[in-house]
Amino acid sequence: MPRQKSERFIVPIGPQHPALKEPGHFEFTVEGEVVTNATARLGFVHRGMEKGAESRTWTQDLYLMERVCGICSHVHSMAFVLGVEKLANVQAPPRAQAIRELVAELERIHSHILWLGVAAHEGGFDTLFMFSWRDRETVMDLLETISGNRVNYSANVLGGVKVDINERQKDELLRGMDFLEERTRHYLKVVTEDDTFLGRTRNIGVMTFEEATRLGAIGPTGRASGLLRDVRMDSPYAGYPDFPIQIVTAKAGDLEARFVVRIKELFESYRLVREIVEKIPSGDLTTKIPRRIPEGETVSRVEAPRGELFYYIKSNGTDRPERVKVRTPSLCNCASVLTTAIGHKLADMPMILAGIDPCFSCNDRMVVLNGPAGQSLWDWEKLRQYGIEYYKK
Amino acid sequence: MNNPIQNVMEKIKTWARTNSPWAIHFNSGSCNGCDIEILATLTPRYDVERFGIKLQGSPRHADVLICTGPVTLQARDRLVRIYEQMPEPKFVVAVGSCSISGGVFDGCYNVVGDISEVIPVNVYVPGCPPRPEAIIYGIEQLLKTLQP
Incomplete structure (x- = not known):
C-alpha cells in the first residue's frame, strides 16, 4: 500500500484541558508522534487590569495587583509597593522589609512545592503529586x-x-521548616534516583546556555540552563540586602535540571526563613506615606517564584497612577517552550509545558497592533474579528 | 410517573448522582487563587474523593461545572460551549468572589461580569479565595438539594 505523502496532524490542546489548570490554547503539529511545530494562543484570562489600575486609587490598586496571580500574589504587591515607595521617596522600616522577604520566601516554598506536584502529575507520577x-x-x-x-x-x-510575627509564630515557622526540609531531601532523592521518573525528565526539553540566553529565559528555567540571573542577587530589594541568598544553578538544562534547581532553591528558602526568624530587626511596621504620590516614573523589579517580575509605574501627582505596566516571568519563558518542544514526542508536551511553571493569569496581556495604513488603535470588535480570522486559517 | 419501575430507576439515579458527582473545572478569568484551592481539595488533607467527587477532564462526562473567576470576553464563548457539552442534568458551582460579582475585576474593560450573566448557577461559594472546606461545603449543599 502506498504511504501517504504527509502524515501531519495538528493537535489542539486547550483552552479547557485536563492537563491545563488554566485556559491557554496550544497547537502542536505532529508527524507521527514527533512534534514539528508549536504555537500558543494566549489571552483567555486577559481582564484589562493595567487599564483598570488607572481608575483606582493607589491603595485600591494594591489589592488589584495582588490578584494578577493567585500563586505569586505577594511578589506582585511587593513589586507595586516598592515602586510606589520609590516614587514617594519613602523607605519602609527594616522590620517591615524583613517581613516582606519572609512572606515572599514562604510563598516561594508554596509555589515550588505546588509546581513539583503539578509537574509530577503531568508526568503521570500521582503519588509524588499527592x-x-x-x-x-x-x-x-x-x-x-x-x-x-x-x-x-x-x-x-x-x-x-500590616502583619507582624510573634514568638509563638516563630516557633511554628522553625518547626515547619524542619519538617519540610526533611521531606524535601526525600523529594530530591526521588527526582534524581527514580528510574521511571528519570525516563520522563532526563534529556527531555533540553535548552542549552546559548539558547536560554537567546530566548531570554529567566527564573529557575534559565538557571537550570546555567544562566546566572536572579534579581534577589543582582539588585537586592526589600530585606534581601540584609539577608542575602545564594544562587542555585545547574548545567544540563533539561527537565531534570529544572526539578533539581527548584528543589535546591527550596533549601535556600528554608535557610532564609530560619535566618530571618532568628535575626529579625525590631521596630515599626509602617511609615507614613502621602495619599498623592509625587509626579514621576519608576521601574521596580523583584524575583517571583517563576523569574523576574517587572513593574513600570508612572504617576502624575494625583491619587491614581497614570500608567502601570506589568511584565511577568511566564511570558518570557513561553518562547522557550515553543522552541524546545520541537523534536520531542507529543507525550512529553505536558511535561515540557509544565517545566517552565507557566502561569497564564499573569501572562495575558494586551498587544496594540500597528496596522498597515499607519493605524495603531483597534477597537474591540475589530480586534476580535482579526483574532477569529487569524486562527481560522 | 406512576410506573413503579420508573420510580425505582429514578431513585437509583438520584442515589448514584448524589454519591458520585463528577466535576469539571473551568477558569474563565480567575487569578489562580481559587484554582489552587480547588486542586487542594483533591489532595490528601481534604480529599474530596472520599465523597465520591472526582475531577474529570471532559465536559461530556461531568455532572458539576466548577467555575472560577469573572468571565472575560475571550473565555465567554468557551464557557458557554463547555456548559452546552455537558449532559443533562447539569449543575454549576461558582467559586470565589469574582464569580459572584466580578470581585476586584469589576469594571475592567475585558470583563463581561460574573458567571450568572452567562450561564445559570446553582451554588455560590464566597471568599477570596474560599478555603477548601468552604468549597467542599458548597458542593455538599448542592448534593443536599438533589435529595428527594
Whole structure:
C-alpha cells in the first residue's frame, strides 16, 4: 500500500484541558508522534487590569495587583509597593522589609512545592503529586497563621506591612521548616534516583546556555540552563540586602535540571526563613506615606517564584497612577517552550509545558497592533474579528 | 410517573448522582487563587474523593461545572460551549468572589461580569479565595438539594 505523502496532524490542546489548570490554547503539529511545530494562543484570562489600575486609587490598586496571580500574589504587591515607595521617596522600616522577604520566601516554598506536584502529575507520577501537596499544607498553615488567609495574603501596605510575627509564630515557622526540609531531601532523592521518573525528565526539553540566553529565559528555567540571573542577587530589594541568598544553578538544562534547581532553591528558602526568624530587626511596621504620590516614573523589579517580575509605574501627582505596566516571568519563558518542544514526542508536551511553571493569569496581556495604513488603535470588535480570522486559517 | 419501575430507576439515579458527582473545572478569568484551592481539595488533607467527587477532564462526562473567576470576553464563548457539552442534568458551582460579582475585576474593560450573566448557577461559594472546606461545603449543599 502506498504511504501517504504527509502524515501531519495538528493537535489542539486547550483552552479547557485536563492537563491545563488554566485556559491557554496550544497547537502542536505532529508527524507521527514527533512534534514539528508549536504555537500558543494566549489571552483567555486577559481582564484589562493595567487599564483598570488607572481608575483606582493607589491603595485600591494594591489589592488589584495582588490578584494578577493567585500563586505569586505577594511578589506582585511587593513589586507595586516598592515602586510606589520609590516614587514617594519613602523607605519602609527594616522590620517591615524583613517581613516582606519572609512572606515572599514562604510563598516561594508554596509555589515550588505546588509546581513539583503539578509537574509530577503531568508526568503521570500521582503519588509524588499527592505527597508534595500534603506537605505543602504545612507552609499554607504557616502563611495563614501569619496573614490570616491561605492565598492572597495582603501582607503589604503602602509604606510597610500590616502583619507582624510573634514568638509563638516563630516557633511554628522553625518547626515547619524542619519538617519540610526533611521531606524535601526525600523529594530530591526521588527526582534524581527514580528510574521511571528519570525516563520522563532526563534529556527531555533540553535548552542549552546559548539558547536560554537567546530566548531570554529567566527564573529557575534559565538557571537550570546555567544562566546566572536572579534579581534577589543582582539588585537586592526589600530585606534581601540584609539577608542575602545564594544562587542555585545547574548545567544540563533539561527537565531534570529544572526539578533539581527548584528543589535546591527550596533549601535556600528554608535557610532564609530560619535566618530571618532568628535575626529579625525590631521596630515599626509602617511609615507614613502621602495619599498623592509625587509626579514621576519608576521601574521596580523583584524575583517571583517563576523569574523576574517587572513593574513600570508612572504617576502624575494625583491619587491614581497614570500608567502601570506589568511584565511577568511566564511570558518570557513561553518562547522557550515553543522552541524546545520541537523534536520531542507529543507525550512529553505536558511535561515540557509544565517545566517552565507557566502561569497564564499573569501572562495575558494586551498587544496594540500597528496596522498597515499607519493605524495603531483597534477597537474591540475589530480586534476580535482579526483574532477569529487569524486562527481560522 | 406512576410506573413503579420508573420510580425505582429514578431513585437509583438520584442515589448514584448524589454519591458520585463528577466535576469539571473551568477558569474563565480567575487569578489562580481559587484554582489552587480547588486542586487542594483533591489532595490528601481534604480529599474530596472520599465523597465520591472526582475531577474529570471532559465536559461530556461531568455532572458539576466548577467555575472560577469573572468571565472575560475571550473565555465567554468557551464557557458557554463547555456548559452546552455537558449532559443533562447539569449543575454549576461558582467559586470565589469574582464569580459572584466580578470581585476586584469589576469594571475592567475585558470583563463581561460574573458567571450568572452567562450561564445559570446553582451554588455560590464566597471568599477570596474560599478555603477548601468552604468549597467542599458548597458542593455538599448542592448534593443536599438533589435529595428527594
